[in-house]
Amino acid sequence: MTVHATEAAPARATDTAWTPACPSARLRPDDGVAVLLPGGRQAALFRTRTGELFAVDNIDPFTGAAVLARGIVGDRAGEPTIASPLLKNVFSLRTGRSLDDPAIALDTWPVHDDGTTVRIDTRARTRMEGAP
Template structure:
């Protein structure tokens, strides 16, 4: 897992970033700082996020807290796919979550919060609204 300070050291926090309602685009790191198929942790306004870069350079952002255990471990999960949809498996109890919509394939009572993400000029950004 990459340290948050390593990812965000060169990127200023932009309170004036474009917003939608109370949400704002927050820069997290450069795309190059993320290893494909590995997660990284990020801290935005005291909230733990998990950032995933896939081999095709798509980026997904979720809460880092595992809804099954309450532990901050999802950035250390295993990237995969289910019927062509990107997934993350929790490293603890192996609950498998869809990275696009957060549904859990192994326990329908669980839901992982996902966040819109984009890459702009090589910088990964998340639309954060908390």
Template sequence: MTAVAAGSRTHIWIRLCAVSDLEVERGRAALIGSTQIALFLLRDGALHAVSNLDPYSGANVISRGIVGTRADAPTIASPMYKHVFDLRTGICLDPQGKEPAHLRVWPVARRGEDLCIRWEE
């Protein structure tokens, strides 16, 4: 872990798993405190970390969603109501007539063989 002060908040980098623990285009869930995080490894080697909580259903299921793309955006479709989210921004690309919602996104870093996320304290 590395701590960096930014204003009144401290950011730390937390190791979540080895990159080799992930399967390409298959989500994995991680837990930090009471926060569930969905982790994704894409075919091009890109890593993404988003909230595992589906904002439309309230269920922690995003890690079980279907990975895809919309134009150049890597996406995850929730297994509950099939809402599609951009993995880079967390924005819902298809709210299906509901109020716009989004997934929280964490910055990800590959440190050697480890996947780390930046966490605010």
């Protein structure tokens, strides 16, 4: 499922960067949702079994394919992860860092669920230092 994020009312009056991504009920644990962000970027949005929310690039840097939202959500020594469905490269959902090649990292964004809508802070993108 791909959800198109649109500019709409912010999550809170002072948080103008929070972009609606999908209804809270549609983001099930261990499933991913592809989100088209303003400006044409793609994010892969996840809710883990413990209820944590993560947004990372949807583009697999090893293949260039927009597939990470269809990846396998997992855990490595307590670190929540996503494995690409193509080559099975594994990334930390917290940092975006590849656990297979530390020189590679995905961008990440803060995520918020207000109980009705899951939102991504599109202005607060994080890129790991040293990543291409």
